[in-house]
Amino acid sequence: MWGYLLRRLFESALILLGITFVTFILLYLVPADPARQIAGRSATAETVANIRDQLGLNDPLFVQYWRYLAGLFQGDMGRSYLQRAEVASLIMARLPASLMLMVTAIVTELIIGLTIGVVAALRRNKPADHSLMIFSFVAISAPQFVIGILLLYVFAVQLGWFPIGGYGTWAHFVLPSVTLGLLGAGWYSRMMRSSMIEVLNQDLVRTARAKGLSKLRIVTRHVMPNAILPIIAMIGIDIGLFMSGIVVVESVFGWPGIGQLAWQAIQRVDIPVIMGVTMVSATAIVLGNLLADLVAPLIDPRIKTK
Structure with a gap:
């Protein structure tokens, strides 16, 4: 290892x-x-x-x-051309907001995606399965800025349930997290469905049924641990998707993270800031993939690291 x-x-x-x-x-x-x-x-x-x-x-x-x-x-990312401040300081001031948004978005997409995938697999080829897969396709296909603006209009402007923008309370996290999470939820649901169906057709499930185990026990103890392995690998890749999508989402919701910082730097051709944000984003993507590769063998000992 x-x-x-x-x-x-x-x-x-x-x-x-x-x-x-x-x-x-x-x-x-x-x-x-x-x-x-x-x-x-x-x-x-x-x-x-x-x-x-x-x-x-x-x-x-x-x-x-x-x-x-x-x-x-030497740990020096340079100085911003326009803000006259150290790039590292600018990024560190905004990084916590982006990380918290990323974590809540990952939790959101896992809850939505895995739930849809499990239900669709257990209701395979039934109306519920078809409806959920259509929802997943729409979630994958819809641009994030469109989803963000639509959620803002319905839940912030019309209903007034959540703030229009800003950062600070749990209510500020809901709409940006859902906007970021829906794309991943669509992918997770489709992958979880396929993985669940594959595991349900394996001998271990037939053996568990022959032993008289309940359907709930079979799903939670035998099917889920085996079906979730591809999801773990996707979480590492997801960090890269979040880093690309977070620029748009933070701009739509006025979120004070590194995505908004990057967008401002691009508009002003502030090269040191662009380089700094790119390095932080790339490091997060690389470490996310590495972590996924290290965690997978711990869940399934059959996977060997080489």
């Missing part, structure tokens, strides 16, 4: 290094000029040139990248 863990950590470090390189090149190729954004539209060409020189934007690409990488290895 330790050898496997060290190898995976080394591979993860290489992946993160590659992400920094690709992201840096893409931002370097963006036609927008960060110096012009800082100086303002009325600034002279001389002022813009001075700002570019101060920020080191006139240096060759690989010189800029090496300077960024050297700082990153």
Whole structure:
């Protein structure tokens, strides 16, 4: 296990290094000029040139990248061009809000998705199964910003059950969590249904029935532990989906997380902040997948780490 863990950590470090390189090149190729954004539209060409020189934007690409990488290895993500603050401080100030939203969204999608998947599998080819699968398809297909705006209009504006936006109380978590969770719930429900049906047709279930075990005991003790294994792997992948979708959701609900910070940085071409948020998001994705790979053998000893 330790050898496997060290190898995976080394591979993860290489992946993160590659992400920094690709992201840096893409931002370097963006036609927008960060110096012009800082100086303002009325600034002279001389002022813009001075700002570019101060920020080191006139240096060759690989010189800029090496300077960024050297700082990153020392724990320095740089300073925001526009906010004049350390990128690490800006991210740390907003990260707790995003993490709490991510956790509540994962819990939401698991509760909704697994419940739908189990019920659909136990009612296979019946009206309940067809209706739930249609709901799952809609949840997967609908854009998150559409779901978010629809939930805001119905439950915040019309009914007044939840606040329109902001952050602070449990009520603020409900609509953003549901908006983020519905997409994953659709995937989980379909996967759980397929996995449940596969396990229900195995010999272990027929043996349990022959022993006279109740249907509830068969489902909870034999079917669920085996059917849930693919779900565990998906949770790690889900972190990546949340990091991509959280930008839109946080913007819709005015959520003060790193998604909103990233959106503001993209609009202003604040490269250090974009790089910092990208690194944090990529690290979360890599660690999420690694954690899923390490937990799976603990649930099912038949899975071996190599």
